[in-house]
Amino acid sequence: MTIFQFVASSFAFFMMYVVSIHFKKRNLSAAETSFWVTTWTVFVVMALFPNLLLGVVDVLRFGRVFDLLVVIAFMVVSSMVFINYFSHKELSAKLERYVRAQAFAELATTTKRKPRRKPAPAVGTRKRVTRKRR
Amino acid sequence: MAHRSQFTAARRDRLTAASVWVVVPAYNEATYLSRVLKKITAVTKHVIVVDDGSRDKTATIARRFTDQVLVHAVNLGKGAAMKTGCDWAFTQLGAKAVVLLDGDDQHDPRLLPEFVQLLGGKARLVCGVRVLSQMPLLRRVGNETASILIWLLFGQYIKDIPSGYKALTKKAYQQLRWQSSGYEVEMEIAARAARSRIPVSAVNIPTIYHDTNKGMTMLDVLKMISQVFSWRITI
Numbered sequence: 215m216t217i218f219q220f221v222a223s224s225f226a227f228f229m230m231y232v233v234s235i236h237f238k239k240r241n242l243s244a245a246e247t248s249f250w251v252t253t254w255t256v257f258v259v260m261a262l263f264p265n266l267l268l269g270v271v272d273v274l275r276f277g278r279v280f281d282l283l284v285v286i287a288f289m290v291v292s293s294m295v296f297i298n299y300f301s302h303k304e305l306s307a308k309l310e311r312y313v314r315a316q317a318f319a320e321l322a323t324t325t326k327r328k329p330r331r332k333p334a335p336a337v338g339t340r341k342r343v344t345r346k347r348r
Numbered sequence: 349m350a351h352r353s354q355f356t357a358a359r360r361d362r363l364t365a366a367s368v369w370v371v372v373p374a375y376n377e378a379t380y381l382s383r384v385l386k387k388i389t390a391v392t393k394h395v396i397v398v399d400d401g402s403r404d405k406t407a408t409i410a411r412r413f414t415d416q417v418l419v420h421a422v423n424l425g426k427g428a429a430m431k432t433g434c435d436w437a438f439t440q441l442g443a444k445a446v447v448l449l450d451g452d453d454q455h456d457p458r459l460l461p462e463f464v465q466l467l468g469g470k471a472r473l474v475c476g477v478r479v480l481s482q483m484p485l486l487r488r489v490g491n492e493t494a495s496i497l498i499w500l501l502f503g504q505y506i507k508d509i510p511s512g513y514k515a516l517t518k519k520a521y522q523q524l525r526w527q528s529s530g531y532e533v534e535m536e537i538a539a540r541a542a543r544s545r546i547p548v549s550a551v552n553i554p555t556i557y558h559d560t561n562k563g564m565t566m567l568d569v570l571k572m573i574s575q576v577f578s579w580r581i582t583i
Contacts, residue, residue: 310424310529314432317398317418321436325415 215262222261226254367444368464369394369416371433373426373512374451378404381451385413388449388457396437397451400429406451416441426512427526427533434525438518446521450512454556462551463515471549472520473541475506476513482555490569494535497573501580502542509538513553520546532572539579 230251237247260267264279276282370388374381374397381397388395397410401423410417418432430448437443445467449455455476466474480488491510499505512534516524523544526536541548 306529309422310428313401313420313422313424314428314435317420317432318436318440321416321418322440 219261223258226257226261230254367442368392368447368467369396369437369441369443369445370447370449370457370460371430371437372397372410372449372451373400373429373433374398374402374406374410375400375423375426375429376402376404377406377451378402378409380453381406381409382412384449384451384453384455384457385410388460389413391457391460394441394443396433396441398429398433400424400426425528425530425533427531427536428529430533431526431529434521438521443518445515445517447515448512455513456554456556459513459551459553463513466549466551467515467517469549470547472517472546473524473537474515474549474551475508476511476553477508477550478511478553478555480508484557494538494572497576498535498538498542501576502539504542504545504548506538506542506548507550510534511553513551528575530571531568532575535572535576536579536583539576540583543583 233242233247233250233254236242237244242250260283267279267282271279271282274282276285370392372381372384372388372395377384385395385397393414395414396416396418397407397414399407399410399417399419401420407417407419416436418436420429420432433448434446437446445464447460447463449457449460459476463474463476480491483491487510491508494509495505495507498509510531514537520541523546524537524540526533526540528536540546
């Protein structure tokens with residue numbers, strides 16, 4: 215075993231431990247936990263037995279197994295950045311709409327002004343705002 | 349009182365006294381807000397303060413001057429606070445126009461009638477323009493760069509884009525309704541105004557800085573620049 219294989223497999227085992235913690239805290243469901251454990255197990259196998267990938271390397275015409283792994287890693291990282299960017303954007307918009315709806319509802323209650331129409335629609339908050347006004 | 353009568357007379361044609369609201373976005377402005385609101389209420393009683401999740405007594409101070417105080421539970425940013433105030437004014441208070449004014453006493457509310465007077469004419473968006481030569485050098489450079497960038501990308505030269513003293517009609521707001529929640533909002537308004545060819549006018553306002561440590565940082569400027577290029581495609 216080379217140092218690189220040792221570091222890579224240690225990292226994968228550490229990540230499995232992190233997954234198990236999140237499973238215990240119920241941040242991850244059983245299905246999600248299985249997915250991540252499988253992913254890191256495959257990572258360990260590939261780190262310890264890179265020759266298993268030689269067939270794929272030949273088919274895709276990569277020079278080395280390492281090149282294939284770099285390309286896969288790059289694809290995974292960029293797709294995760296992309297997903298996180300949109301998820302963050304969506305959450306920010308939802309938070310903004312929710313906070314605005316709350317501010318409107320609070321002022322409508324304190325000034326006892328009957329709002330002319332519903333405040334800006336807030337995803338997932340419409341019911342709550344209506345209930346407060348009553 | 350003289351200012352108030354001027355304010356009313358300025359909008360005789362299209363905008364009635366009850367139809368113009370002043371929106372003041374404020375975040376941790378306990379030091380200056382009282383002074384600002386005192387000056388505004390000498391001109392008009394139609395004031396909305398949006399407390400953007402302040403940790404100080406901003407909301408308490410604001411309630412002494414107006415009952416229209418909207419409080420964000422968390423800090424969302426200047427753009428979001430401005431949008432909250434405008435949404436409330438146009439949808440709940442029946443406003444036909446709003447004047448946006450910062451809560452840090454950088455803007456003189458005695459100039460409100462001039463803004464409203466221009467809105468009563470052809471202009472749909474009126475921007476307060478400060479004297480560039482009186483600004484700190486770095487801000488002056490950033491200010492000019494913003495105007496040039498908007499001119500290059502959107503074809504209209506708008507002076508003093510970062511100025512928070514602005515007035516806009518309901519129709520203009522419907523066209524300009526921004527997405528930015530932070531300081532980049534001023535740039536987005538300029539970009540949208542240039543893009544939709546909204547008639548823009550300017551009012552010369554004095555250059556006042558009380559606290560140069562507050563407001564936009566270099567990070568905000570960088571974010572703004574990156575956003576401008578994306579707005580060129582998306583707006």
